[in-house]
Amino acid sequence: MIRARRRIPGGFAAALFFSILAADDVQAATDPAQLERGAYVFIAADCQACHTDVKNKGAPMAGGRALATPFGTFYSPNITPDPETGIGGWSDEDFVRALREGVSPDGDYYFPVLPYPSYTRMTDQDIRDLKAYLFSLPPVTQANKEHEVDFPFGWRFTLGPWQWMNFTAGEFVPDPAKSQVWNRGAYLVQAPGHCGECHTPRGWLGGIDEDYALSGTPDGPDGEKVPNITPDKETGIGGWEKADIVRVLRTGMLPDGDFAGSAMAEVVDTSTSKLTDADRDAIAEYLLSLPPIENPDAKATKPGSAFD
Amino acid sequence: MKTRFIVTIGLAVLLSGGLALQVVAQDPAETIKKRQDFMKDFGGYAKAINEYLEKGVGTPEDVKAKAAEIKEESAEIPSLFPAGTSMDDGVGKTAAKKEIWDKPDEFKAAAENVGVLAGKLEESAASGDKQQIADAFGALGKDGCGGCHKTFRAKLD
Numbered sequence: 001m002i003r004a005r006r007r008i009p010g011g012f013a014a015a016l017f018f019s020i021l022a023a024d025d026v027q028a029a030t031d032p033a034q035l036e037r038g039a040y041v042f043i044a045a046d047c048q049a050c051h052t053d054v055k056n057k058g059a060p061m062a063g064g065r066a067l068a069t070p071f072g073t074f075y076s077p078n079i080t081p082d083p084e085t086g087i088g089g090w091s092d093e094d095f096v097r098a099l100r101e102g103v104s105p106d107g108d109y110y111f112p113v114l115p116y117p118s119y120t121r122m123t124d125q126d127i128r129d130l131k132a133y134l135f136s137l138p139p140v141t142q143a144n145k146e147h148e149v150d151f152p153f154g155w156r157f158t159l160g161p162w163q164w165m166n167f168t169a170g171e172f173v174p175d176p177a178k179s180q181v182w183n184r185g186a187y188l189v190q191a192p193g194h195c196g197e198c199h200t201p202r203g204w205l206g207g208i209d210e211d212y213a214l215s216g217t218p219d220g221p222d223g224e225k226v227p228n229i230t231p232d233k234e235t236g237i238g239g240w241e242k243a244d245i246v247r248v249l250r251t252g253m254l255p256d257g258d259f260a261g262s263a264m265a266e267v268v269d270t271s272t273s274k275l276t277d278a279d280r281d282a283i284a285e286y287l288l289s290l291p292p293i294e295n296p297d298a299k300a301t302k303p304g305s306a307f308d
Numbered sequence: 309m310k311t312r313f314i315v316t317i318g319l320a321v322l323l324s325g326g327l328a329l330q331v332v333a334q335d336p337a338e339t340i341k342k343r344q345d346f347m348k349d350f351g352g353y354a355k356a357i358n359e360y361l362e363k364g365v366g367t368p369e370d371v372k373a374k375a376a377e378i379k380e381e382s383a384e385i386p387s388l389f390p391a392g393t394s395m396d397d398g399v400g401k402t403a404a405k406k407e408i409w410d411k412p413d414e415f416k417a418a419a420e421n422v423g424v425l426a427g428k429l430e431e432s433a434a435s436g437d438k439q440q441i442a443d444a445f446g447a448l449g450k451d452g453c454g455g456c457h458k459t460f461r462a463k464l465d
Contacts, residue, residue, distance in 0.1 A: 055459075225463040243362070251446050252454040257355030258347075259449050261403075261457025269458070273450060299465045 030136070038133025041126045044279070045119065045192035046271035047134075049263075050076045062086070062140040067113060068222045071206055072149035074113040082139035095131040096124065101169050109159035111147065112166070117208060118194035121172040126192065153206075166207030181278075185286025188279055189214075193271075198226045198263060201295075214290060216298030224262050227300040232292035235299045244303065245284035249275070255303035336392060336399035343388035344402075346381070353378055354449060357429075361442050371441055372433035378448070379426035385419035395462060403462045411459075418456040425452040 042048070053064040053076075063078040081088040087095070094105040102116035103109055110116060119127075152158065172191050174183040189195045200208045201217040215236065216228035228236040237245065244255045249272035252260045260268060272280065353374040359365040393399055394406045408415045425448040432444040 225465075227463065247358075251449045253354060253358060253449050257351030257353070257358070259354070259453035259457055261454065261461040262463060265454040265458035268454060269450060301465075 031132070034129050034132045035136050037126075038129035038131070038136075041122075041130040041192060042133050043271055043274045044188060045122075045130065045194070046267060047079065047130075048270045049266050051079050059140040059142065061134065061137055062142040064142065064145055069113060069206075070219060071111075071153045072147060074111060074147045074149070075145035077144040078140065078142050079134055080137055080140040080142075081135045082141050085141050085143050086139060087134070088139055090131075092128055092131055096127050099127050100171075102163060102167065108156055109163060111149070111153075111156075111159065112162070112206060115194040115197040117167050118191060118197055120167075120169045121187070121191035123171055123191075162205060162207070166203075166205065179285075181282045181285055182289060184279065185282035185284070188275075188283050189286055193283070195229070199229050212293055212295070214287070215293035215295040216300070217295075218297045221263055225298055226263075228293065228295045228298050229287055229300060230290045230293045231288050232294050235295050236292060237287065237300045238292055239303050240288075240300075241303075242281075242284045242288060245287060246277075246280045249273070249280045249283060254301045256301055258301065336397070339388070339390060339393050340400045340402045340404075343404075346384070346388060350378060350381075350453070354445075354453065357441075357445050361438070361445060368433045368436045368438075368441060371445075372430055375426050375430035375433055375448075379423050379430060382419060382423040382426060385422070386416050389415070401464065403464045405460050405462055408460050415456075415460055418460065421455060422448070422452040 048060065050065055050067060051061045051063050052058055053062070053066075056064070058064050059080070061078070061080045063076040065076045067074045067076065078086040080086040083089045090098075090105055097103050098105070098110065098114075099116055099119040099122060101120070102112065102114065122130075147154070172187050175186070178186075196208055196213055198220050199214045199216055200210070201212050201215065201219070203209050214229045215232070216226050218225050220226035230236045231238040231240075233239060240255055247253055248255075248260060249268065251273065252265055252268040254260060259265070272283075275283075356366065357371050357374055360367070360371055389404060389408050391409055393402065394404050394409060395402050396406050425444070429441070429444040429448050432440040435441075
């Protein structure tokens with residue numbers, strides 16, 4: 001009897017303890033500081049650009065935007081917290097695994113059209129903050145559209161070997177020999193900013209060719225040319241000042257007075273124009289520090305070129 | 309006789325001149341050149357306004373004049389893109405995407421937006437307040453020029 005009596009308060013204490021934990025969890029999910037951080041990661045990772053079908057006036061983050069690639073047309077999925085058609089049922093671990101490993105909660109491999117080969121370099125903190133922010137957005141019920149992928153790339157089971165050949169998971173490791181600003185720039189470019197997904201050429205299997213990192217490609221998304229953003233004097237941005245890079249990120253204006261178009265105009269609009277000045281500076285510093293790579297097939301704008 | 313001869317020659321000259329003009333107007337290469345020069349002018353205005361903002365070259369009055377030019381000239385944009393002059397028509401090196409002709413209303417609206425935003429820049433330049441000018445120029449560039457290029461222009465080189 002005495003034992004039983006003792007058990008009751010013990011169980012009650014445990015229940016109380018867990019309910020406090022649960023309350024803590026709820027609080028964590030709506031922690032304003034975390035949401036603010038997540039909102040910024042969301043901008044730096046430019047989730048909106050692909051996950052909102054702006055052209056057809058789609059609901060924010062409900063997906064459905066078509067992305068034409070050499071491998072077929074992909075339609076972005078719904079990433080609103082709708083439990084049925086979005087990611088509302090995902091745990092934090094599911095979300096981390098998706099971005100870090102390119103694997104869905106069901107264990108399916110994602111097509112690398114989701115830039116997880118870049119997002120894998122994001123910090124755990126950034127990924128978790130991002131998830132918290134996405135879960136604070138209004139849920140939208142909209143079923144995902146099937147990709148239209150060319151044979152044989154549509155076979156998802158081929159994506160396992162693809163990952164093995166083309167992908168290494170793992171967080172960005174700062175270089176202690178470099179400045180904090182440089183490391184911040186490198187992180188933004190390589191991880192959330194996923195610049196290389198468009199600016200780095202891909203091999204015939206669609207893997208990013210790191211030997212030519214950021215040197216541009218004539219076969220970018222939607223079949224468009226993407227310029228060389230390494231500091232090569234002739235074909236890249238070697239003739240640009242740091243301020244030219246900062247300006248194009250802030251306003252889209254190129255050194256010759258032209259304004260970037262196509263996908264980069266979107267990137268400027270939804271991402272880089274909303275970054276902090278310090279972050280734009282860091283990106284510029286990092287880009288100008290890269291080894292110059294010559295690529296005549298995808299030239300960058302030369303300063304003043306339009307008015308020669 | 310002599311009068312008839314002169315009149316005939318005169319008519320022939322007029323007629324051939326008229327034809328030649330028409331040919332020029334319909335020559336896609338000419339059209340492409342014309343609009344590229346037009347856009348380079350816009351780039352020149354943008355560059356000059358930016359020089360004022362970043363380096364203090366010129367005055368708000370200069371910015372106002374440039375903004376007025378952009379506002380006025382932007383009305384010509386739709387006429388610079390006659391059918392058959394897209395990058396897919398094989399008529400010359402142009403970055404004009406076929407979306408211009410697939411979505412004519414959207415294209416026209418994007419061009420009109422350039423005029424509206426240039427008008428706002430003109431007003432802000434009249435105020436002389438540098439921050440206001442910077443904001444209005446930023447909006448014109450990003451949403452006006454960039455807003456149109458986003459959907460309707462490809463990268464060439």
